[in-house]
Amino acid sequence: MLKVYNTLTGKKEEFKPHRDGQVNMYVCGPTxxxxxxxxxxxxLVVFDTVRRYLIHKGYKVKYVQNFTDVDDKIINRAKEEGVLPLELSKKYIEEYFKDADALNIMRADYHPLVSENISDIIHFIQLLIEKGYAYEAEGDVYFKVRKFEGYGKLSGRSFDDMLAGARVEVNEKKQDPLDFALWKKAKEGELNWNSPWGEGRPGWHIECSVMAHKYLGDCIDIHGGGYxxxxxxxxxxxxxxxxxxGKQFVKYWMHNGxxxxxxxxxxxxxxNFFLVRDILKKFRPEAVRxxxxxxxxxxxxDFxxxxxxxxxxxxxxxENAWELLDERLEGFDKSDSLRDDKTGNNVPELLTEKSLSFEQAMDDDFNTALAIAVWFDxxxxxxxFLKRMDENDQKAKGMLLGFKELFLMFNEVLGIFKTDDTGKLKSKADEDNMQNSNLINRLMEIIIDLRQKAREExxxxxxxxxxxxxxxxxxxxxxxxxxxxxxxxx
RNA sequence: GGCGACGUAGCCAAGUGGUAAGGCAGAGGACUGCAAAUCCUUUAUUCCCCGGUUCGAAUCCGGGCGUCGCCUCCA
Incomplete structure (x- = not known):
């Protein structure tokens, strides 16, 4: 039974999506x-792994991750670089995918952009105004926080707590200092869209509400993001x-540390930040993940x-174990059966046990640290097994196949290694240049031959x-x- | 000030009532021409400190110390 820690309740809960067999996930993407x-x-890595495990459990997962491409920081940065804001964000979205691909992050089913969902956002804000939860003030639109009864239930704070922080923005237009912007009036010459309240752009929070509903409907099972x-x-x-x-927005809120x-x-x-691409100059992406x-x-x-x-x-x-398995399985006919071997190990039982341990670890709120320990076991x-097995024992080779399948299963969930179609590890050389690697293979044969002669002598x-x-x-x-x-x- | 998290070996880390997983690093041994890889053995009488509950606590309770986070854009 899968248990998930829900920030909303502060407890681990049994995971039960709205609809059997289907999970809708929304993860806040980068600005x-x-x-x-x-x-x-x-x-990215955490929720990608959550997604992979849910797929492994047999769920059909619909996964949405947005990009915030309309924002003060983007506007300022674009101004500095002398480009249009949406050009700047487009560039960094492309660069984002390079880093995410290196870390073996699966693409979301949808990667919506704020700039492409403005009209839906405007409609949503209108709805909030109609319902009396929002008000317009000199071209801005604010959400009336005190009107919403459950405000504070996720972060566990009261209105008094929030005011005690005393670092709330001073803004004359707001009816209450705790109110937050749904729509911001555009400054002169700034990126903007037409709206019933004049030219402007959406506030930060509204985009996720709108896009989550638009792409996932009303049944959002998991919403994730940083703490x-x-x-x-x-x-x-x-x-x-x-x-x-008028109904529950999200069932399970998940936040990474x-x-x-x-x-x-x-x-x-x-x-004190380190860019992924800089880290990848020194370390392998598999190691980072x-x-x-x-x-x-x-x-x-701590990094x-x-x-x-x-x-x-x-x-x-x-990796060594994986390569050793591949090496010994070279040319092996997979149709051979998985039965007893001659080493005295009851391997099928072992495989079942490890597979169960792995799932138990992941079932406990995605305990990847424990799951990795199972992999090392x-x-x-x-x-x-490799040390003891008889090279000519076909049944033992069948057993190796069982080990290999478990390796593939663990890896499918954790997503650490990249593999080719046959389940072999993809080497850096293969990725970089297939033809060169073929040449290197043949040169290495020559070198090894010569060295073997020297060793014989x-x-x-x-x-x-x-x-x-x-x-x-x-x-x-x-x-x-x-x-x-x-x-x-x- | 309000709210919250954490403190387990040299390092990373799992474990939330039943007698300390796993990895890295280190030591010894086996294998090897030597290595590498691998295997075997070894590295916390103890889980920040002090009390308490319990037959029994790293795990629960109280107090203390320390570190960090949120309350403002932030993954």
Missing amino acids: VYNYIHLGNARP DLVFPHHENEIAQSEAAL FITVNKEKMSKSLG FYLLSTHYRSPL DDEKLESFQNGLRRL LVKEVNI KDWDTADGIRDRLKELGIILEDTPQGVRWKLNR
Whole structure:
């Protein structure tokens, strides 16, 4: 049974979507005025993994992630660069996909833009005005917070609490300092659209309410985002949506914890952020994703190079086992049955057990840290099995296939490694250049042949020299009982 | 000031009443011509501190210390 921690109730709850077998998910996407940083990447990876697991559980998942392409920061940045705001956001949306693809994030079913949904937003605001939840004031439109009874239920605060913060914006036009903008009157020459209240643009919170309803209907099962969006963003979304439609907006609210640097929140205002693309210059994307999933999604995650490095090392252990499995399965006819082997292990039982443990971990509010531990347990079993198995035992090979299928299942959910159609790991070289890698393969055959001759003659200086020099080039040679293996040091 | 989270080995981290998972790093051994990979063994008598509840607590309660977050754009 899948349990999900719901910010709204502060508890883990049994997950039951509105409709059997179908899940509607909405995740707040980035404001596109810059490349994404690691803090932006965490919710992407976390909710992508949530989505993958729900699919694994057999749900049909409809997934929507917006881009905020109309916003003060975009307007200011565009002005600085001398481009149009929507040109700027278009560029960063393209760049966003490069980073997201590297991290193996599945595309959403819809990636709506604010700029393409203005008329729906205007209609929604009109509805709120008609219902008495919003009012126009000199070209702006505000939401009447005190009119909405449940205000504060997500973030757990009262009106007094909010005022006690005393950092509410001073604005003469508002009837109440807590009211927030649904529509902002455009400044001279600024990006704007026509509306019943004159030229202007939408406030930040309204876009998510409108687009969530537009693309997912009234039954939104999961709404996700960073913990810092709980208040005011998500609180305001609830107010707008429930005031307008008179029914529960979202069933499960999920929020990921922050990435920190030296234990402080990574944020643009503190200037302690690291762009995903800069991190990827030093580390493999698989390692970044692995690292982001190594801690439970609601806990803070502290970042520095040494930590990421240690995860990259750990990644190799998973990868080695995967490659060893592929190597031993080379040319194996998959039609052979999965039965007992000669090693005395009851492998099918082991596979069932690991598969169950993995699902139990993920069922418990997506405990990826535990799920990864199960994967490592499995790696150990694979290595032991590989060591003991008889090379000619076809049944044992069938067993390897069982291990491999579990690897593929774990990976499908966690999304760490990229694979080709046959389930083999996609190597960096393959991705970069297929033809070159073919040439390298043939050159390596020659080099290995020559080195083997030297080894036969016990010319260790030559043999080791070749190995050392290849290592300098980033190629690892291993002399194994099954022959010489080589791979790129990634 | 209000609200909330967290504190488990050198590092990362799971575990919310039954006697401390997993990974990285380190040590010893096996295998190897030497390595690499892998396997075996090993690394917290103890979970920030002090009290309490309990047959039993890292886990529950009270107090303290420390760190961080939200209350303002922020994933």
